Amino acid sequence: MPEAIELDNTQLRLHEITRALNSGMFVHVRRMLAHMAPCDIALLLESSPHKGRSVLWQLVDSDLQGEVLEELSEDVRNGIIARMDPALIAAATEDMDDDDLAEMLRSLPETIYQEVIGSMASQDRERATLALSYPEGSAGALMNTDTVTIRPDVTLDVVLRYLRLKGELPEGTDELYVVDKTNSFLGAVSLATLLTRNPDLSVREVMDEHCESIPVTMDESEVAQLFERRNWISAPVVDESQHVLGRITIDDIVDVIREDAEHSMMSMAGLDDEEDTFAPVVKSTKRRSVWLGVNLITALMAAFVASFFESTLDILPVLAVLNGIVPSMGGVAGSQTLTLVIRGMAVGHINQANQRFLLSKELAIGALNGMLWALLIAGVVALWKWDFTLGCVIAFAMFMNLLAAGIAGASIPLLLKRVNIDPALAGGVILTTVTDIVGIFAFLGTATWFLLP
Structure with a gap:
């Protein structure tokens, strides 16, 4: 019931913004957009005709634009990016997840892509180059590199102190990956185990040695099937030598499942699954x-x-x-x-x-x-x-x-x-x-x- 109420409130807010936009109340719209979640702004943009979409995007706070771009369908995102300055695109990608960054850069025309890469800071450029090095549709293209790894010979107390010093965990973290000195995957320790077991025990004593990993070359549809069957929240991605490269989280898998379903449905009618409802x-x-x-x-x-x-x-x-x-x-x-x-x-x-x-x-x-x-x-x-x-x-x-x-x-x-x-x-x-x-x-x-x- 609360979810239904929240959905109704979102629809009412979107309707209110549309009316304000049609009335020319741009300052009011900007204030409302500043208090909206990026996913709701993306829904508003996708639900707006072509001309109104351009005006709306100009009213979105620049600090939110990167997160909004992550939520948009490819066709709508490409239309917005085509009218943006490459330097602004580069700025919007600074906080993007690696997989979303790679997906967006792949969709850019070659000339714009080169300008955006040239406008990036060196660290972001390296991150983009690495993300783009994996084939589209593979586990490598789907993963994020924001993993937390620990060694097997330390105690749980040491791990807990390390996490407190770190101050935060990557979004969607449900387990920490255990690696050796060469970064080879050995197993995993769940957060539940970390919090409930004796802190004097070593990581090796409590880790799950049978934790499965995902080859970096595996097709994303096969990855989605594994998540579905195993009920995973996240899973490590490894190369041929079992070195940990990153992880895939359930939110990325939900996107894959949704895209596969939309692709099947739209393809049967001969349409692109990312086609913009309000395209010219x-x-x-x-x-x-x-x-x-x-x-x-x-x-x-x-x-x-x-x-x-x-x-x-x-x-x-x-x-x-x-x-x-x-x-x-x-x-x-x-x-x-x-x-x-x-x-x-x-x-x-x-x-x-x-x-x-x-x-x-x-x-x-x-x-x-x-x-x-x-x-x-x-x-x-x-x-x-x-x-x-x-x-x-x-x-x-x-x-x-x-x-x-x-x-x-x-x-x-x-x-x-x-x-x-x-x-x-x-x-x-x-x-x-x-x-x-x-x-x-x-x-x-x-x-x-x-x-x-």
């Missing part, structure tokens, strides 16, 4: 036109198959009325399977060992659904048109298309994954093409064979 009309039109063009090509392919049966449609016009039923049912059935398989691949449920079983299962489901709906449509058409043969023709076509839809829905994402093509992006188009062509060919081809004199 021409920019949005260009992005969507590409996908519409692809769909037009697939529709023309289905129409080309149908053109082989023009004479059949001329003689039996009733086929034109019924022709859309079979491809439509196949498309829905195939989409169900496709979505299920893509989700299974995303969460790591599908692997080489169970792919054959999955294909067999979907083949069986397609056959059972095919028989069920074939019988139903046969009865409906036979009674509607008083034509038993026509009912059998559409029943056969329905059975064949649902069977093909089940096989295609399961196999297409697996095949696309093997050739490094995103199943969420291309799977729907290929599936629709298959079900349309198989449905039209099965229905009109069978009708031509059995119904024409």
